[in-house]
Amino acid sequence: MKQQNSCNIKLDNLSVGYEQTGAPPLEILNNINLSASAGEMVALIGCNGIGKSTLLRTIAGFQPWFAGNITITNRELNTLSPKEIACIMSFVSTENIRVPNMSVFDLVAYGRFPYTNWVGMLTNNDKAIIREAIEKVGLSGLMQRPVLQISDGERQRAMIARALAQDTPLIILDEPTAYLDVSNKYEIFHLLQTLADEKNKTIVLSSHDLNIALREVDKLWIITEDTNYQGAPEDAVLNGWLSKLFINENIGFDADEGAFFFKKKFRAKVKVEGKGLPLTWTLRALNRKGYQIVMQAEHDLKIVIKENSWTLTSGKVIEKFQSIYQLISFLENHLR
């Protein structure tokens, strides 16, 4: 088991899916050509059910694939034994680990599994590595806490610490930020980014948190029904890949804002005058309710914002409001 310090991964014409008994094999994704270099953090994105987990599980060596090659630093995955794979890549799944009598330390200690003797005795070196991994994810204070008594965010960190303790050049994570609150999502992304950066680890993760992924990762792997794309998130935006991500026509990607939005049927045309943050957030509110913002004449409604007061003109009606909430309520209740 030669241990590598860094590695890259390459998928060539890969076709993945499931064998089915009594039916032809179900191919979920085919002709996948993607790659990641050492020290890169890659986010695999695609809509629900497209096969992200299947692809990650295949890369992790959990299931056979139909065609193509998976190459990890010039070595083909299917020539590696489970033990060798365990020293090259670690895996973090969405599975919730609920084992009684197991502390955070015990859980992270599983990372040393491929290196310990047949009874799993931890050496002092192993223990040092485990403690370092726990410190890295910020769980030092919870080392002896049972895993049943920590929050989802803490458990996810513990699982990442376990992967760190496994000390592999490649880490694969299936939706590491699912079920977490926004602050935890950012922290996990940041933590992984730091690892890729400082320890030159190659990190591949799947995520539905596109807005965060766009800001944090080095590379996107985008898979859609019939094709796939890879590149810097910014390239993906410029090449219009993000708007192709969803089959739903009502979802659009705002290339200026760098965010997704839900296309709504536009109702009335509104002209808004004002400046600064009040203007920005008034526009957001109107947008949310499906009003079309127009710059010039030809408008149905006009809103003037002045020092935290909103004046609405609609034909002969003129109303003044103290908050966006009041403004929107009035629009909703009186002008439909």
Next chain:
Amino acid sequence: MRTHLNNKRKRIHITFLILGVMFLLFFIVDLLLGSLIVPVRQVFLSFFPASGINETFRTIILDFRLPKALTAIFAGAALSLSGLLMQTVFRNPLAGPFVLGISAGASLGVALFILGFSSVTALGIFSFTGAWPLALVAWAGSFLVMTLVLYVSSKINDIMTILILGILFTSAVSAIVNILQYFSNESMLKAFIVWTMGSLGNVTKSQLAVLTPALTIGTILAFLKVKNLNAFLLGESYARSLGVSVKTSRLLILLSTSLLAGTITAFCGPVGFIGIAVPHICRVLFKTADHLVLLPAVILTGSIVMLFSDIVSQLPGMQTTLPINSVTALIGIPVIIWIIIKNKKFVPVS
């Protein structure tokens, strides 16, 4: 941190020490008690050939009570160990030798043998050769089921499916057994019912000679896989990502399980609730998920519980003995209920 780990280790050592003392105590009490009161001195002296004691006492101790006590130890240890292995591999707190249908397989073998033959043939064989053929058919039946479970588990990765198949198989077997019972005569029925009640006393010295190596192999297999058992706690995906060859490991662990549970069921009848209850007792006592501790813990605790059951079943001072199966149920079920109530729900294994 370090003191915490040391405290934990100390606690485990002390628990083992207490259990060890209890084990010795129960073993001696089990030898002492029975329908005939044998003086303590005679019990000890009967182990030494030259000590010129009452030969009746020596026969009672060496030919009856010692094999029975050893069988109790073996049965308790083997059933508890197989229960622990199943709960870990199937990640289900309710798994045990019964749930997978191993005992049902044994019952089927015995039912076909006792009830299937004409009463004369069956009883003839029974009286000539002792319990041997009975044990062998039970063995064959449980191994058949385990092979089936192994085959299915190599085809289907879903653990719930395998558990449900085990339950279905148990139901099918009990249906067949019911039909057989319906068509059989009184004496056959009695022979079968006696077997289903379970007994530690029917195991002779020569049978112990078969039982011992089978259980030893099963136990050694379990210890060889101690590290992989820990990995199975995290589920198959994680076990794989840690470098475990999941299918091979699972196969070996289930093989160990079938050796342990199948052998005991064959020789002692279906003894229930020990396999499920003892691993839970050990998790509460030792507060650990590490199989390096849990394996010896369930072996020791299982032996103690079974020795205790045997002592109770003899109703010390009386002429009759209770069926061991009822005693283990009466001891095991309250423990399971206590665990459920204490935890508000069944302790998940993983």
